[in-house]
Amino acid sequence: AQSVTQPDIHITVSEGASLELRCNYSYGATPYLFWYVQSPGQGLQLLLKYFSGDTLVQGIKGFEAEFKRSQSSFNLRKPSVHWSDAAEYFCAVSLDSNYQLIWGAGTKLIIKP
Amino acid sequence: GAVVSQHPSRVICKSGTSVKIECRSLDFQATTMFWYRQFPKQSLMLMATSNEGSKATYEQGVEKDKFLINHASLTLSTLTVTSAHPEDSSFYICSARVPGASGNTIYFGEGSWLTVV
Numbered sequence: 001a002q003s004v005t006q007p008d009i010h011i012t013v014s015e016g017a018s019l020e021l022r023c024n025y026s027y028g029a030t031p032y033l034f035w036y037v038q039s040p041g042q043g044l045q046l047l048l049k050y051f052s053g054d055t056l057v058q059g060i061k062g063f064e065a066e067f068k069r070s071q072s073s074f075n076l077r078k079p080s081v082h083w084s085d086a087a088e089y090f091c092a093v094s095l096d097s098n099y100q101l102i103w104g105a106g107t108k109l110i111i112k113p
Numbered sequence: 114g115a116v117v118s119q120h121p122s123r124v125i126c127k128s129g130t131s132v133k134i135e136c137r138s139l140d141f142q143a144t145t146m147f148w149y150r151q152f153p154k155q156s157l158m159l160m161a162t163s164n165e166g167s168k169a170t171y172e173q174g175v176e177k178d179k180f181l182i183n184h185a186s187l188t189l190s191t192l193t194v195t196s197a198h199p200e201d202s203s204f205y206i207c208s209a210r211v212p213g214a215s216g217n218t219i220y221f222g223e224g225s226w227l228t229v230v
Contacts, residue, residue: 044224045221046218101159101219106156
């Protein structure tokens with residue numbers, strides 16, 4: 001079955017440390033790939049997306065993600081996290097331009113002072 | 114930039130009553146909107162796809178008679194939870210698709226917390 005997997009339910013990192021959130025998908029073709037962030041009590045905000053082209057995608061707030069076809073992965077990274085990055089992060093994919101997104105379970109990011 | 118607004122952000126209703134949640138696209142026309150539901154500590158679940166001027170397409174397992182979706186205009190879609198029960202308490206989020214030259218973009222509303230007492 002088609003699925004999106006975020007293997008880490010929560011991750012704790014120190015402020016200023018680097019971050020990598022994992023996302024894997026299982027589809028026959030390359031889907032459209034997204035990362036969203038949901039801060040407490042707020043709606044979702046798009047961090048970045050990949051459609052085609054350069055496999056390293058730059059997003060907002062200093063985030064980037066790299067698409068690796070061989071690993072069916074789209075991991076999110078940030079070189080130095082800030083306390084304000086504490087939130088829940090969702091990886092999502094869409095198979096077509098209709099954009100019915102299929103979501104990972106989310107990873108909660110906790111920042112240690 | 115494009116903005117999607119949801120209202121109300123929080124609502125408490127009595128069991129057995131109905132409650133309506135609005136999703137508006139503020140500065141663009143949205144022919145397609147999506148409604149999601151998020152259970153505590155779980156990911157988003159797509160409930161239905163709302164198309165302007167036609168019936169919504171519901172995902173398997175979603176009761177169309179309980180979750181009424183209306184997309185009467187290009188800027189407004191509504192979700193009505195009918196005969197609400199405590200198990201309907203959840204976080205509901207809408208999103209709208211905006212076609213663009215470089216592909217479609219999805220914008221999300223702020224979400225609506227529904228508590229049924």
